[in-house]
Amino acid sequence: MTDRHPDGTGLVEPRPLVIRDLLARGRDRLDRLSDGQLLDLLEDAVYHERKRLERVPAPEAELARLDAASRAIVRGERADRQTAAAELVRAWAEEIHGRFDPRVYRFATSILPRGLNALLSSPSRGLLDRTHTPESRIQVEGELAWVRELAAEATVILAPTHVSNMDSPIIGYALFAAGLPPFVYGAGLNLFSNPMIGWWMHRLGAYTVDRTKRAALYKSVLKDYSVRALVTRHHSLFFPGGTRARSGALERHLKKGLLGTGIAAWQEMLAANRPDSEVYVVPCSLSYQLVLEANSLIEDFLAESGKQRFIITDDEFAQPRRIAEFARRVLDLDAAVVVRFGAPLDVLGNPVARDLVDREAQAVDRRRYVTDRDGKVERDEQRDFVYTERLSHALTEAYRRDSYAMTTHVAALAAWRCLVRAHGSSDPFRLLRLPAEGRRIPREAFLAELTRCMERVEVGRVAGQWQADLPGSAEATLAVALDRFGRYHRTRALAVHGSDLVVEDAKLCFYYRNRASHLEGDS
Amino acid sequence: MKVGILGGGRWGQALARLVIAAGGDPLIAYEGKRPPHVLPSTNDPALVPPTCDLLLVATSAAEVRRAICDARPGPGNRVVVAGRGIEPASGRWLTEVVTEASPVLRVGALAGAAPVEEILNGGLCAGVVASPFEEVRVLTTAALHSSRYRVYESADLAGVQLAGALVPVLQATLGMALSLQGAGVGLHALVLTRGLEEATRLARAFGADPLTLLGLAGVGDLVATATTSAAWAAGRDLAAGKRDQGPASLARAVHGLALSKGVELPLIAGLVAVYDGQSPLDVLASLMSRKAQPEHR
Numbered sequence: 001m002t003d004r005h006p007d008g009t010g011l012v013e014p015r016p017l018v019i020r021d022l023l024a025r026g027r028d029r030l031d032r033l034s035d036g037q038l039l040d041l042l043e044d045a046v047y048h049e050r051k052r053l054e055r056v057p058a059p060e061a062e063l064a065r066l067d068a069a070s071r072a073i074v075r076g077e078r079a080d081r082q083t084a085a086a087e088l089v090r091a092w093a094e095e096i097h098g099r100f101d102p103r104v105y106r107f108a109t110s111i112l113p114r115g116l117n118a119l120l121s122s123p124s125r126g127l128l129d130r131t132h133t134p135e136s137r138i139q140v141e142g143e144l145a146w147v148r149e150l151a152a153e154a155t156v157i158l159a160p161t162h163v164s165n166m167d168s169p170i171i172g173y174a175l176f177a178a179g180l181p182p183f184v185y186g187a188g189l190n191l192f193s194n195p196m197i198g199w200w201m202h203r204l205g206a207y208t209v210d211r212t213k214r215a216a217l218y219k220s221v222l223k224d225y226s227v228r229a230l231v232t233r234h235h236s237l238f239f240p241g242g243t244r245a246r247s248g249a250l251e252r253h254l255k256k257g258l259l260g261t262g263i264a265a266w267q268e269m270l271a272a273n274r275p276d277s278e279v280y281v282v283p284c285s286l287s288y289q290l291v292l293e294a295n296s297l298i299e300d301f302l303a304e305s306g307k308q309r310f311i312i313t314d315d316e317f318a319q320p321r322r323i324a325e326f327a328r329r330v331l332d333l334d335a336a337v338v339v340r341f342g343a344p345l346d347v348l349g350n351p352v353a354r355d356l357v358d359r360e361a362q363a364v365d366r367r368r369y370v371t372d373r374d375g376k377v378e379r380d381e382q383r384d385f386v387y388t389e390r391l392s393h394a395l396t397e398a399y400r401r402d403s404y405a406m407t408t409h410v411a412a413l414a415a416w417r418c419l420v421r422a423h424g425s426s427d428p429f430r431l432l433r434l435p436a437e438g439r440r441i442p443r444e445a446f447l448a449e450l451t452r453c454m455e456r457v458e459v460g461r462v463a464g465q466w467q468a469d470l471p472g473s474a475e476a477t478l479a480v481a482l483d484r485f486g487r488y489h490r491t492r493a494l495a496v497h498g499s500d501l502v503v504e505d506a507k508l509c510f511y512y513r514n515r516a517s518h519l520e521g522d523s
Numbered sequence: 524m525k526v527g528i529l530g531g532g533r534w535g536q537a538l539a540r541l542v543i544a545a546g547g548d549p550l551i552a553y554e555g556k557r558p559p560h561v562l563p564s565t566n567d568p569a570l571v572p573p574t575c576d577l578l579l580v581a582t583s584a585a586e587v588r589r590a591i592c593d594a595r596p597g598p599g600n601r602v603v604v605a606g607r608g609i610e611p612a613s614g615r616w617l618t619e620v621v622t623e624a625s626p627v628l629r630v631g632a633l634a635g636a637a638p639v640e641e642i643l644n645g646g647l648c649a650g651v652v653a654s655p656f657e658e659v660r661v662l663t664t665a666a667l668h669s670s671r672y673r674v675y676e677s678a679d680l681a682g683v684q685l686a687g688a689l690v691p692v693l694q695a696t697l698g699m700a701l702s703l704q705g706a707g708v709g710l711h712a713l714v715l716t717r718g719l720e721e722a723t724r725l726a727r728a729f730g731a732d733p734l735t736l737l738g739l740a741g742v743g744d745l746v747a748t749a750t751t752s753a754a755w756a757a758g759r760d761l762a763a764g765k766r767d768q769g770p771a772s773l774a775r776a777v778h779g780l781a782l783s784k785g786v787e788l789p790l791i792a793g794l795v796a797v798y799d800g801q802s803p804l805d806v807l808a809s810l811m812s813r814k815a816q817p818e819h820r
Contacts, residue, residue: 365598373576
């Protein structure tokens, strides 16, 4: 059994040991491949890497490895191909683990709350002003005690919705505020583009995920890293949506790659007869009044090239001044962000019992999903993929249940519905092209629609379908929403023009409306 | 391989014979005092799951939940529902009933062109087993595949279950239409092809593969049971004004599913309307006077 490190991170092992272990896992996988499969894997790696390196400058060492792999494909025997593939595994293992510095990690996790407090402090109030604390601005709620209990007895995967690049530091704060230990997580290279936040990123237990690398072999090293982190009892954070939701809508389809490492790690621990083999998955929903990168995200969603432009490197998150402005104008509000920890699930997507005795009984039963009659673990990747799909479905349901309908979302939804009705079309591209006059909404009509939306929200809230904390009347909700829309974005989703309301920036309105689209059973 | 069969009726016995033909070892859980003739059986269903990794459920749709609750299968069992339809009380797919009523996750459905009488008389036929779990498909094939019963595998569980629910409804529609005065082969072809078009439309809405409807579970079953099925006879009775039998609740359940997905099914809606009291001739006249439209939508 591998014990958890006393400070919560077992990645604080000698670096060569981590790399050696990853290489051993990689070699084990390569050994099990047929000659044809090995050739396919290597060809796939060389193809995707050469394509990637057409767009970025290639270091000599990287090119040399690819040349060696190419030679092994053309002229080599099986042993040559295995060696070439293992070299790629070694290089990628070094890169993934590369940024992790345990000494800085310990230091950084201990001062994170103070750092975030500084980020959230309004300069106008001064550092001694205690009326607006991070606790009041970032509302952390949900199953905190339950999750703390599980984190003490087992390994926990935190699976949040992904709205903004602000998610990582905010979740870091939420973990601290909830009294939870630090989590390790895979951070995309683009998160390091902002010098201020990037500093935090690669010191807060982040391992590097390069999403421009498409090779199957790279993905398998990444998964091995994640399995290893879980098996050495690191609580881990994945964004199962993969990337920020460009449209603004709640995630409906999740990526199964990293999510599936939970079931793999659990079985590895079961096979080793570990008494602490359980892995639990905690859904976590983030709800923002306003989103830092809303403009860039919705532009990217709407742009034809949006689908290829998987990684945005030049959005508001890369501009320290915009982050400071966002912190000053948005995070300074009460409940600007709500982080809600949902009811934990097991790695198959089943609910977890609150009571310890029931939980232990569940753990015994759960083993039978992956073991034979004699209790021996039966490896079956196809079966595990279906189990992970089930978990993915349970997570998306939890996101819907735990996300907040906020004033900005509901006001944008009402405005959008008014446009749909007025123009007899639900085609977003048609509505987005409307001239300014076509985006004018009579106040009374808007308030009537907002009232209907709020009633729908309330019915769903009472039925436990989602969360909401809206003002009591449509007038009050509109006033709050207008204030929020005028706070940070350079254009306003909704504004008052004379006696009417006008959707000034239809794209922004569409973005915030999308966050609430599930309230009307819409896609 | 030891295979448990929940349900000792004729279908359960037919499946047991197929298991024996495939070289397996069936164990039937039956109700009542009279065990099935010759075949290994028990009247204590809870004895079956601990000894059989694979369970086949051979009850009517309405009885699946009770059969599962009585047998109490566990997480280690694989359960394949070998019955057609949707649970009448809840409108749920039968594999959903299994996962709701037990901790079983590895489920599948068996359907196809295999009339009970033919199996019991040693006839040759085939079926399709669908499950998202490859191991469930492989186990079921190992349990049933033989020189007298071919088993094909499919990952399209939604499609096979949908086909299983639609076949009796389409049979009743055909039985009714062809029993009306003046009906000929033209009407037969019209109802059959438009029924299949409605089925594929519904399949798309459920994320199922429309081709599944053209396979053993759909067209295969429709052809195999055609005019000999109870549903066809019920349709014929409907044409004569007798509304007290047949797949009324199943037709309503399918129609409800279609409405929930916003899918228009004029033929099946027509069948429901007849069960609700409209005259079959009026319904037919109304269907025939619909405006012209593309063949496939």
